[in-house]
Amino acid sequence: MFDDEKRTIRRMAPHLQRVLIADPQPAGAALIGDAMRNIARSQTWTATTTERALKLCETVSPQIVFVELGFEKMNGIDFTKRLRRSQFESRQAPVIMVTSTATAASILAARDAGVHEFLRRPFTMKDLLRRLEAVTLRQRDWIEAVGYVGPDRRRFNSGDYVGPLKRRSDNRQTPDAARLSQALKILRSAVAAFDSDPAQATRAIETQVQAIQKAATAAADLKLVTAAAELSRYVVLSRKMGVALNGADVAKHAASLLAYMPKDDGAVAA
Numbered sequence: 001m002f003d004d005e006k007r008t009i010r011r012m013a014p015h016l017q018r019v020l021i022a023d024p025q026p027a028g029a030a031l032i033g034d035a036m037r038n039i040a041r042s043q044t045w046t047a048t049t050t051e052r053a054l055k056l057c058e059t060v061s062p063q064i065v066f067v068e069l070g071f072e073k074m075n076g077i078d079f080t081k082r083l084r085r086s087q088f089e090s091r092q093a094p095v096i097m098v099t100s101t102a103t104a105a106s107i108l109a110a111r112d113a114g115v116h117e118f119l120r121r122p123f124t125m126k127d128l129l130r131r132l133e134a135v136t137l138r139q140r141d142w143i144e145a146v147g148y149v150g151p152d153r154r155r156f157n158s159g160d161y162v163g164p165l166k167r168r169s170d171n172r173q174t175p176d177a178a179r180l181s182q183a184l185k186i187l188r189s190a191v192a193a194f195d196s197d198p199a200q201a202t203r204a205i206e207t208q209v210q211a212i213q214k215a216a217t218a219a220a221d222l223k224l225v226t227a228a229a230e231l232s233r234y235v236v237l238s239r240k241m242g243v244a245l246n247g248a249d250v251a252k253h254a255a256s257l258l259a260y261m262p263k264d265d266g267a268v269a270a
Contacts, residue, residue, distance in 0.1 A: 008133060009039060015136040016040040020062035022053035023098070024074045028121075032066050032098070035128055049073040050082075057083055061090045064135065066119075069099035069106055080113040084149040085200060092142055094135035094151075098123075114150025116140075141179075144207035145186045146193040146200050180215035183208040184261050191254050194247040202245065205254070206235060212257065227256040 019042040023029040029046045036042040045060055047053035050073065056062070065083070067076040076097050083091055097110045100121035107118055117131040140151040190204035209232045216224035234253045238245055 005129070008129070008137070012132055012136045013040040015063055016042050016132065018042070018060060018062045018064075019044045020047065020053065020056050020060070020065045021045070022047045022050075022065065022067040022074060022076070022079060024048045024068060028068070028098070032128075035125065039129070039132070047074075050075055050079045053079055054082060054086070057086070057090045057093070058088045061088070062093055063090075064132075065090075065093055065095045066098055067095060069097055069101070069110070076115075077109050077113045080110070080115050080150075084114040096131050096135065111153050112148065114148070116151050142207075143186070144204050146190050146197055146204050149200070176215045176218045179211060180219075180260075181262060183211040183215065184258065187212070187254060188258055188261065191247070191251050191258070194245070194250050198245065201250075202235065205250070206232065209235075209257075224257075224260060227260075231257055 016036065016039065019033070019036050021029045021032050021044060023032070023046065026046075026048075033044040033046065036044055045056050045062065047056055053065075053067065053074070057065070067079055068074050069076045076099075080095050080097075083093075083095070085091075094116040095114065096117045096119050097115045098119045098121060099106070102118065102120050110118055116135045119127065119131050143150060143152055186204060187208040190201040190208065194201040209228050212228045213225055213232075216222075216228060231253050235245070235250075
């Protein structure tokens, strides 16, 4: 093992101490478990069903999860969606989906479920290390919306990709202006979906308000900071007082923020 590789493993190791392997095949789970113990002396747990995997996510709070794409009792897509929308401390843990039968459709489904990386069997130690490095040392922005919860999908399967970046906006961190625009768009969709999915809409609103406050502070925009703080205060106080929120009230309190939507972005200001 080269010195550079050893240094990379030492940097990754603190993020790999608790590992969940959700796989109905004992041989497959054992292979990954042995590899993780050799790489980072990880403590591993295994699950053969979706329900058991979710229970372990709640109780042991894994730092990273390997999940099989799909079997009757272990559906990796369903597991990932439920983990991302749960209240577990580990809901943002990197998920690496493993399978020997990858198709374009399954890869897209995994990405849209909130999976970080895709690992095809049979894989080499180099393949595994590349995925681990991608999820521990090259972390992506977290997207907390209503229709999607998970890592920024524009960076999906970065462990496989070694070519040049293709978007002008591709960089290690989203610029403040782009981050603000994205947060406002997610806020708009969360407000619109509040009555149909209030729990996730509330979480999305709270997350986007924080992102807006950071961007507004960086831009020294006091009015935007104030508008974000007022919406946040309304949601927090309503929860403390036990007052049920509804879509109309949320939209009313979000109006001053949504007025900041880019002029060319359709009907928001209206």
